[in-house]
Amino acid sequence: MEILMTVSKFASICTMGANASALEKEIGPEQFPVNEHYFGLVNFGNTCYCNSVLQALYFCRPFREKVLAYKSQPRKKESLLTCLADLFHSIATQKKKVGVIPPKKFITRLRKENELFDNYMQQDAHEFLNYLLNTIADILQEERKQEKQNGRLPNGNIDNENNNSTPDPTWVHEIFQGTLTNETRCLTCETISSKDEDFLDLSVDVEQNTSITHCLRGFSNTETLCSEYKYYCEECRSKQEAHKRMKVKKLPMILALHLKRFKYMDQLHRYTKLSYRVVFPLELRLFNTSGDATNPDRMYDLVAVVVHCGRK
Template sequence: MDDTGANASALEKEIGSEQFPVNEHYFGLVNFGNTCYCNSVLQALYFCRPFREKILAYRSQPRRKENLLTCLADLFHSIANQKRKVGVIPPKKFITRLRKENELFDNYMQQDAHEFLNYLLNTIADLLQEERKQDKTNGRLANGSLDSQNHNSNTPPPSTWVHEIFQGTLTNETRCLTCETISSKDEDFLDLSVDVEQNTSITHCLRGFSNTETLCSEYKYYCEECRSKQEAHKRMRVKKLPMILALHLKRFKYMEQLQRYTKLSYRVVFPLELRLFNTSGDATNPERLYDLVAVVVHCGSGPNRGHYIAIVKSHDFWLLFDDDIVEKIDAQAIEEFYGLTSEISKNSESGYILFYQSRD
């Protein structure tokens, strides 16, 4: 315990009391047996300010029965209300609840941080939608009047603050090369998974995501207009960009000949400032400026081996959270997490999930 205390006071000294941001707390999280996948994502989300504010506001509402969201709210509240500015907290209640709720995480094995992020955001959104439905029912029973729209099971569930913060929309466009008719289908995302290539950048990965592919030979597309299978062009475009863009780099690839997943430690540059062009025609704001606020980094050679850490931006400096250890790092040091130019030393520390926050 002593070295953790020493680490904390060193951090406090390094930041300096005059520089220390008001109402900010930097607390490492205890690892409960390979729970770094969870700790790193929780730290990244804590430093996504809009998300933290919503979670803390939720905590101040009337108490509900314990679930993953109430446990997360308690954890964030506990960090935000510590007497000390730096230190360590055991997220025991949250981990216990997580293991109870989802058997995927109910073990001491290393899990995938992206799977956990996905599960967490979707679970919170589901819980919020469920609560809203219950409140509506209770409200209805209280005033005795029936709300007719509630009987329509086809209406999509209302969007929650999780959607307001993380949800963007993709549009899948297919253009028949015979009659030129375009059919498009929208789909929402809470995080965007992009393929990686060696020595590229995030911008390049996103551009690759929107590349046009040709559907031909046995993959021809059935065109409603022509009423037959035709060659077509297909592409994915971002129609609506989210407030916080969570980008997942697909670094784990299944290798047939090895019969297992291997890690792509490719060097993919992610800038501190990302200018994104909405590629779809009817986009509301054609260009958005994003700032990097957090990165979940995978260290090691494969998905089930290795370790996760998080680097986050707080006010105007960067911090590295490695379970219970927290240290201040230089913005230049972020380049160390881009990945490797050569695949020789597989054991890389490379950016895995990037959180970009929109400026407006």
């Protein structure tokens, strides 16, 4: 599985920690940005899926800053977020520029909270990323709920509003969440129905000798619904042929892309990994395909790429 993370107006490269002094000398101290650290994470038995994602997230500066700010708040009961904050703080406060850190506390907490990761088997990096971001959002929303129930907001103000059924968005949503519009146009009456849905990452199909830009173009391709897949049109009150497409309505601050490298092969009766070459540009322009004038084109800079080398 691969995950591409990009963020507007910021780019950084994640390197693995090795021999700190030798690596720093070879690269040259002038190559290191001020106050930046490059640390590898110790593997505790096939935990590379976790380590690689944590390193990628560390170099997403808006995310890192929010996690470190959480660390500075009054101590809360231990959770996956407090363990992540401790790990990020440990990296950020190191005296050396490069090195290795064991994320033992985080891995222990992860295995305790989710039995899927409570083993020494290889796991899916994309599944871990989704679990981590959603868990952090849940923790923040629960803390917000508790603060509201106590009648006091984080800024010290008294909350006199009624509790809403919809949870408030968190800084996880502010950083990673975008919005898609699923449009279906009936070819008989031309009526367009649309439905919005939020996303924290986009999963895109891959082909041989392709690029991220090409994959994203394919993501928004129009699909014709016909034969047994006809669309039930509420206006026509019958099944009709239709055009369907997915468009990005709102772009996120940080875009996480998941390349769908596993495809079900009918002749093999199983999923096969697609080891296709995919070109990653250092800069990626996402065009606003929704027609929303408030959502201009956005240039993203490459922050990190997570790539698994192997058959599984």
